[in-house]
Amino acid sequence: MAFNKKQAYLIMLQKGFMAMLPLNLAVLPWGILCGSLAIQRDFTVLEAILMPALVFAGSVQLVVIELMNDNAPLATILFTTFIISSRHFLYGLAFRDKLKVLPLKWRASLGFLLTDELFALSGSNKAFVGKLRLTYALAAGGSFYLCWLFWNILGIVAGSYLPDLTSLGLDFAIAVTFIALVVPSMTNLPVLITVITAGFFSVIFKLANWELGLVLSSLIAMFCGYLAANKQAKLNIKKQRAS
Amino acid sequence: MTLITILLLACITFCSRYLFLHPKLPLRMGAKMTHFLSFSAPAVLTAIWVPIIFIKDNSFNASITNPYLLAATVAVITSYKSHNVYLTLGTSITVFVVLQLIG
Numbered sequence: 001m002a003f004n005k006k007q008a009y010l011i012m013l014q015k016g017f018m019a020m021l022p023l024n025l026a027v028l029p030w031g032i033l034c035g036s037l038a039i040q041r042d043f044t045v046l047e048a049i050l051m052p053a054l055v056f057a058g059s060v061q062l063v064v065i066e067l068m069n070d071n072a073p074l075a076t077i078l079f080t081t082f083i084i085s086s087r088h089f090l091y092g093l094a095f096r097d098k099l100k101v102l103p104l105k106w107r108a109s110l111g112f113l114l115t116d117e118l119f120a121l122s123g124s125n126k127a128f129v130g131k132l133r134l135t136y137a138l139a140a141g142g143s144f145y146l147c148w149l150f151w152n153i154l155g156i157v158a159g160s161y162l163p164d165l166t167s168l169g170l171d172f173a174i175a176v177t178f179i180a181l182v183v184p185s186m187t188n189l190p191v192l193i194t195v196i197t198a199g200f201f202s203v204i205f206k207l208a209n210w211e212l213g214l215v216l217s218s219l220i221a222m223f224c225g226y227l228a229a230n231k232q233a234k235l236n237i238k239k240q241r242a243s
Numbered sequence: 244m245t246l247i248t249i250l251l252l253a254c255i256t257f258c259s260r261y262l263f264l265h266p267k268l269p270l271r272m273g274a275k276m277t278h279f280l281s282f283s284a285p286a287v288l289t290a291i292w293v294p295i296i297f298i299k300d301n302s303f304n305a306s307i308t309n310p311y312l313l314a315a316t317v318a319v320i321t322s323y324k325s326h327n328v329y330l331t332l333g334t335s336i337t338v339f340v341v342l343q344l345i346g
Contacts, residue, residue: 019328022328022332043245044245050253051252054252054253055252055253056256060252074248077248077252078255081252081255085255088260089259090283091260091287092262092263092264093272096270096272099264100264107264107266110264111257111260111261111264112260119284119287120284169339172295172314172315172339174291174292175296175311176336177332179292179318179322181284181288182284182285182288182292183331184323185284186285191282194285194286195286198286198289199290199293202289203293207302209301213290214287219286221282221286222279222283222286223279229278
């Protein structure tokens, strides 16, 4: 077959890039918002670039820029960042068994790139298994990093000249991408219960403006799904015994 | 001062992502924990997308004039029928844009 190794890696790079493309475009308004907000709140250009380049977390950037502008104490800023970032612990845990065995360069780079968006694309059982799939993840996560950085710089340079892009409804693109990734996985009752519970509690907590709401609603939903699956397994055993 | 704060923030976000990937961390994941975590993707992703659809300007909006809700319904149906990410994105974003233009 005329299909050598190098070509296979190139195809995986391309596939990773294409899979992330909708999400790369969907975060454009937030990237611009983060960049322009930093400049408007008297960050220097260097500081405004280091936010996406090193912190690399949209919700943290937005909240922290406002907190720093309000002269909030450092402890408050750090604690808030910790709370908003705590959902990442779940992502690390979910991929621990697959990634902990890899060399440091893979662990550190994929760890750094482990955003909501990369997590969203890595739901398959086979994600991160084998060099080719790692290349795919690196292309997806890496392209997201570069786009996020670029959108922020766009905001830093042109923020004040652009209209408010967040009112255009581009957040719908993020929502619909997640829908397209979640719905096909709803093949059994426990996952359906997980999804409904997560949706219900996330809305309640969001309306209460609770930063911890995302993690908490996820944990409650995971627990409900887990209990439902165990219950189902027990019922199946009983059925088998009865028949 | 801002620079130091930014470096500290970077440490927090990186550590939150990397911590559980570290092999030296004394944590063995049993079958129960793995099973529990298998629900993390549908749970977290849903907890992100549902509020985008239903909450506008800090209030709950489930009326049929909410373009987010209508287009999301199209997305759920398309995704359920086709299992195709691009088709789902294409149809629902088209519906969404048309609704935005009409509204």
